[in-house]
Amino acid sequence: MGKTHGVNHWDRVARFGEMLFQEGADMDVIQAFAYLHDSQRNNDGEDYEHGPRASKFIDTIRVSQLSALNDEQIDKLKRACELHTIEDRTGDITIDICFDSDRMDLLRVGITPLPDRMATKKGADLVSIPNYKEFYTDFVKKVKDEIAND
DSSP states (O other): OOSTTSHHHHHHHHHHHHHHOOTTOOHHHHHHHHHHTTTTOSOSSOOTTHHHHHHHHHHHHHHHHOTTSOHHHHHHHHHHHHHTTTOSOOSOHHHHHHHHHHHTTGGGGTOOOOGGGOSSHHHHHHHTSTTHHHHHHHHHHHHHHHHHHO
């Protein structure tokens, strides 16, 4: 896996998912998404089919790695992975948090997330803060330190 879409990114997406969590969402799906959504990328560049491949990959690890998730959770996880690069929002709070948790890490590639492209109000509000770049830099350092201390 490349540097841009590898484990460090997945760890940040997981932490952003925790930050964006709200009542009615499914944290188990959000956390699984963080570590699976880019897992089937062929490269760090243009790979438009990585989401659908990740969705299919879920079927191959369902029994061994995702046995704690029920059918509804698996369906949401697969949908979130499949659509995360092609849909802005779905109206399902769990999937929309998945989308935003990934988008909040766009600064790693020099792209500032746009509030109107976020799927949740909470995500839009966070990326709208005037010092989002500073917030992001501090967040990245905090996640890196937390991982190092685990």
